[in-house]
Amino acid sequence: MLDDMLGRSVSPVFVGRAPELATLTEAFEEARKGDATAVLLGGEAGVGKTRLVQRFADQSRQVGARVLFGGCVELSTEGLAYAPFTAALRQLVREQGTAQIAALLPEGAGRDLARLLPEFGEPSGDGETETGRARLFEQFLTLLERLADSRPTILIIEDIHWADRSSRDLIAFLSRNLRAPQVLIVMTYRSDDLHRQHPLRPVLAELGRVNGVLRLDLPRLSRDEVAQQMAGILGSTPDYAKVEKVYERSEGIPLFVEAMLDGGEDCSFPESMTDLILGSVERLPEETQRVLRIAAAGGIRVGHSLLAAVSSLSDLELEAALRPAIAGNVLQIADNRAYVFRHALIREAVHDELLPGEHQRLHARFAEEISLDRKLVPPGRAAVELAHHWYGARNDKAALVAAWEAAQKSFRAFAYTEAIPLLERVLMLWDRVSGAEELIDADHTAVLERASEAARAGGDVDRGVKFIKAALSELDENRDPGRVAKLMVRWASFKISKGKMGVVEDLRDALRLVPAPGQERADVVTPLSQDLMLRGEVAEGTQLIEEGLRLAGELGDRCLEGDLLLNLALGHSIDGDYEATLATNMRALELGKLENSGRLITRAIGNNIDALTDMGRWEEALALADEGWRAAKKYGRLRASGLFILNNKAEVLEAIGRWDEAIEILDVAASYGPVLRTRHHMLRTRADIALARGEFDLVEGILSELGVLKERPEDYLQDITNSTRLHIGWHLLKGEPDSALAVAERYMGRPSQSSKAMLGWRLLALLRTVCDAADAVEPDRARAVREHAVAVAAGLQAKGPVAEAYRLSYSGDFDAAAAAWERINRPHNQAKALMRAASVAARSGDREGAGGRLRTALPLARALRATPLIEEIETLSRRVGAGSPQETTSELLTPRELEVLRLVALGRSNRDIAAELFISVKTVSVHVSNILSKLGVTSRGEAAAAAHRRSLLDA
Template sequence: MAERPPAGIVGRDTSLLELRTAVERAADGSPSVVLLTGETGVGKTRLVRALVEEAGPTLLYGACLPVAGAPLPFAPLTQALHRLGANGVLRSQLDRSPDLARLLPGAARPAVTAASVPQEASQLGLFQSVLALLERLGAARPVLLVIEDVHWADRSTLDLIRYLATNLATERVVLVVTYRDDSVGSGAALASWLAEVRRLPITRHVRLERLGREETMRLVAQLSEGDVDPDVLESTLARSAGNPLFVEHLLLERGRGAPDALPETLHDLILSRVCGLPDDSRRLLRGVAVLGRPSPIPLLAATIGDTVESVEAALRPALDQHVLLVLLDDTIGFRHPAFSEVVYAELLPSERVRLHRAAAQALEVGATEPPSIAGPDRRDDVAGELARHWLGAGDRPRALDAAVTAGLAAERMYAFADAYAHYARAAELAALVPSDHDRVSLLTRAAQSASLVGDHEEAARLAGTAFAAAPDAPARASVAALLGSIHYQAGRGSEAGDWFLRAKEEIPDDEVSVVAAQVHASLALFSASWSRMEEAIAYCDSGMRLSRAVDARREEGIVHNALGLVALARGDEDTAIGELRVALSAAREVGTPTDLATAYVNLSHVLGATGRLDDLVALCAEGSVALARVGLAGQIGSLLMANTSEGLIDVGRYDEADRLLHDTLARHPRGITAAPVHLQAGRLALVRGDLDAAWERCEQARIVVESENAPDGWIRLVTEGAAEVELWAGRPRAAYELVTECLRLIAGSDEEALAGHLVGLAIRAVADEADAHRDAAARRAVRVLLAPVEEVRGRLMPQLDEPTLAWHAAESTRVGLVSDPDAWERCATLWRRSRRPFPEAYALWRRAEALLDRGGRSDAVVALRSAHAAAVGLGAGRLVEEIERLAGWHRVDLPPAAEEIDESPLEAYGLTAREHEVLAGLAAGRTNQEIADELFISVKTASVHVSNILRKLDVAGRQEAARVAHRLGVRG
């Protein structure tokens, strides 16, 4: 246990009460996340210690480490697990979870080979194991999980905290996260992460401010044991500005004749404190500074070449003077990171070399742990540190070996950002020293890791360096193909095409090899994605032939992916789905993470385009888990979520789409992957009637698409969204210009075959113009506007489906100012059969409008009320306004919204909207897992909803609840 603070807690009663309350609520099954923040030295750690000393929960404590260079992946989790020690619950969970066991020394690990690939590690499995461990520990007493200093956290640790914060439901857990808010810059990645976590309902934000004058005086009195010289007090008040750490330092320095003014930097103050320590203590500080992170005493002893007993003796003065402190995990670290900077800066070059070498040697022999649990594989855990220390010792060959090992270890732990940093360092070292490591391979792996975390610019830079260093044509072809893939994932069509063709140029036309298969398969998928179908077909033929000739299963899967897109463009839906399912199977078997993501995304696109919503939702649930396992849920996985939300919007399941889009946007997708998410969010806002939000989202999508040189298909989709916003906003000429410009862009391309919706929007825009301007000159202008649209429509007629043809025909009658109610009735019927409720409601509105124009009062009133009921039932606010305006013009009474929706017999039971959805799952006989997958919630959350439903219905079990639901008309 750590040392007791030198003074009691001052001025923190309210904050400490909030923490105590969180622990009490956790004991009752209400978990919470507490974000504890404040500037450097304000007392965050001291407050946590006070809670630990009095609360009595099970403690798991870990701190993110200010290690020079890349942060250590999952460092606080590893510390917390070590602290539990021989806990039986932990041992049981380690037996259950190899992902969790991998973080502890001595646990079984998969063999490390140069062929190891990122997808072998399961981050999701690790996260689920941590959550299960917390739940089991909480069964005995509440659990307090403290993760300090997340401003130094690696990306993987942040992902873990976010997962826990999102999935805690009834566990008896308090997660306390501390960070320095003066270390979180505006626009920084951590700022976005914090904003996301703060929005969660279980999160509490506790900010520690500087102490006021009276509080600072109390602290000074405690630290001085009541004997305070008035001049010293006033000087301390002025110079500390209420920062408890500065108060402490200034009081400890008061006997040194410090000037009245606050020192220009903390450096001088710290240096004077250090110089006042005995020689042995200062030697110990040098070892702590070189290690660069809090360390156990045996490691410190080995680093400075002394015994454990001598280190303990030298430690005492540094503790007494509050230069060092014992952390909650019994490691030794500086009270403030600035101490480390000052001490390290004062080292002689020869001292640094000697200490870095000693630290590396100590880490290699496992001096950080007792001998019983240290083993050869311990080097993997500290490989990143070893690389830094060997580099500091001037031993570049060993630093290179350690950096490569660290990269492989980071991949296994699914920490791709860390893998990128280690491989990039290794590549730099490989250029300086002779070794057996292939620098091109290291650069390639660094580029792949950077691409996996969405840093496409850095990925392209590294791959470009690899291409320049490639020793022969096959190597250049392989790297050029990688560059093509990087630009492809970033949505940069021109650059991707150039690099794929460059790769093809490096290979003889008659070559049969895996590299040749890779290049032709990549060209097939690229061409299909950019709607170059003739090229795609040719590359599919050559890619399939080469893949099968060399038994390249991965490349064959990529070709099947391309064939699926080609089949969709030809209108062969069944073949498209079949080919993409084969591609998905191959990606699961042998593909890379990006292959898996592309297969899921393209299959979801086809399922959505063909109206197979049930299959789409099931695929989304499966794919979100699979992509989380390979680290792509936040980037490429956003495309899968966008495709699924598109299908949900199409069938009117707006609340589900809203939740999915909210969660996806909270992941902050970057680059081209953000465009479809913004577009679908715009579509959802449009159908709900929020035109301002719809315009903003569509504009965001347009900016991304234009800046990223996206394929024509993406431009078409963004144009559809923007044009529809303009139409509902009453600006038909603007909508027409958007549509016709896009039609000119895709004229003669394969993308034109998919322009049926664009054409319908153009006809609608012309019809709105005709309705608003009825003079002779305007009528002639309308015919001019309609001519180019009809020309495109004529080319598309053989390929358009029935609902689209009917819509075109009905809108065309409006152009002639003789809107045909029969045409609109047929249109509504076809949309209904296609499960497209919003277009159906739109058609019902137009039918009622046409009937009223013809004077058919009774039929028109019925039609208008039917359209109103449909629009209200959907929650289509803008359409409701139009229908109610039409009713007002014609003096038609519409029933209030409450009368149009029969009150459900379930209302008496007080079920929430989500509980209604879960009850439908129970009525269908679904398990909690199946309900969770369908509703995109965790299994634990589904279980909580089921328990609430059983209580509210006053039934004993699931089957009885299903019977009640059936009697009350709920259908699964």
């Protein structure tokens, strides 16, 4: 029986990997504390990566760890999505059962895992396909974290150089976002396979920049280590000459050492590596070699029943044929009655020896047997296996049908990137197959449309545009106006993702093609009305929304109604009517809850965070941001609405002066790989803090990426206004008021400016600062900008405390502005207003009044580390003779810094402090540096002494 077929151990001695094993062990210990996430183990083919991770796994199990294995196979690149994760999940189900695994996830979330394993029931019905993949990623992340609650968990993924795109994306997602302790992912890859264009290269580069991800390269064995390996295999000490010969010819690759010793006492070494690897195969009986060739055509892993069917052997005959291969360690027994080649190089070498006709016949046999009984392959793999084998068999008709079916399966598993090459294969075979349209019940254009849909959901913009252009070239807008309009809407979404111009023109063309009321028109009205609102064209956008709401009512489509209400709320926000904004967003939120639409719920929450911030209700905004983040996780929308919400939260924190927290939030958001538009929003928030702190290089880098320094054209008024504000701030930071004035002139020369009250007043307040600074060098130009600003201000309303505070700053009532900023907890704005008020008082001869304002402003600026403002305040203090304002040390330290100082005084390490305060080690390091600077000391011990001496921690 199979259980009796145990292969010999090629090398019973574990040789030469003590440092690497120690590194993996150390990484595991760090992971148990939450300081490590993943290890990337690279090495040449045959260098011993598998042996090392197996030894590490055995060692980890002995200390109570749960070890999950998942391997990538060459077939993954042809559409077998999530292969390693499916394998690991299948292992968990075998060990614990489906119900126990599903119980670890939020209610109903197990249905998402059904897209990987049918044991979890029917997949969730999901009309929002673009969010399904993100939700699947979240569920796998949650599963690992919940598993680690009870036991340290290690996930080992081998051969990620063969990983499919979806698996690579999930690997990157998990590596960036695992935060829970006791989880470690170990991944192996062939470093010698990574050519310049290999898709794994950018993933490795990205992960190399992620905290907690370790790169480990496995070197070849030294001469002494080869001697140890030989002694372990031979059972005796080899003579020097034999060691020299083996070492020289194998070059320290353990697999080749084993192959040479398999050749007998003479340690012969063929001319090519392939011949060397095949040596152990060619010494096997002919029937065994024949079955191995069949197995090689099936892949690196083949089930017993499938191999028996394809080889036309009985169970006993197959076992007899394979026994020598297993005894010779060419083949190994895997779980579920399957066989795997001991090393992928062996399988590759055997497969490459197949003659062309033999290659086609074997693939045809595999396809025929799987077609007859799909249970011969693991659940969920039949479609992609058939696509692979029929294509290898050069059966164009069957290959086309199988590729189409596999592509649809990939869609249901959210494996959009794997669907694309399958659909491209359908397109490639189309002209070779007569009646292709009838075979798959779809025309050629429909395949292109489906491919563009996959590209959109998978974020592959460039390929998506290619498919759309091809589809549009096949359609006539007079015969198929609806299909053309739908493609144009999709094309517009691609343009938005790439930050391209001209979206509104495309959407207007699409609307022209669908004049009749109905679903097709509603599908264009919704994105067009949103685009118009973002451009500031509120009247036209509102008119379209009213039409859309009528259509939604006729269609009974509450999700469509919710989307349109959210667009309407954008218009209210631009008009500065925040109460109407909140109320309209709440109506959309209720519809989202009724329809269980994560998209509507999270979008409504994100928009209300923005509205509450503009109303100065920052505490409510922060609480809502946390609620929104939880909702984004629940509905699998972290990388969509979730990151937008995180940026909203960072904006609130930036506004109220909690800048370090804001930076930490932005760093977390960036780790999720946001889409370009969201990333730009995040960069603008980060640039505001960098400007306020005088971080020249960081500001310049951000503005270069945004295209601000080259004044890249933008469509949306909010983006234009914020980019202009940052550009002006950059020139002021560098002491270039004339250049700042030039940017202001170009903005004012636009046909329209932002009508959103908060944005408008904020920019106008900055323009006053620019004009005041430029009066001495360019009085006429400054006067012209002031006059234009007056005209713009006349069209703005000051609704809400934030807009009113900016209006007061613009009008020059700086004391009132400072009081307004204090009421809504905006310390940086308050300090700036006090500084401006002090300047006015100083010019009028009121030195005492100026000094009083400066003494209030300085601790605010210092607490924020707003270096440029601190320097302005100190300079003016010296000029008016107010001296350096005296405040106690405790006033210099923020509440968070006092908490950190208290723990420093207790002798805690940065890691201990981070754990106790629920912040990152990096943030603790920043706080400690600030404390040392403010106390004027150079060490933690001196800081602790100063704290006790000055009674800073008595409270």
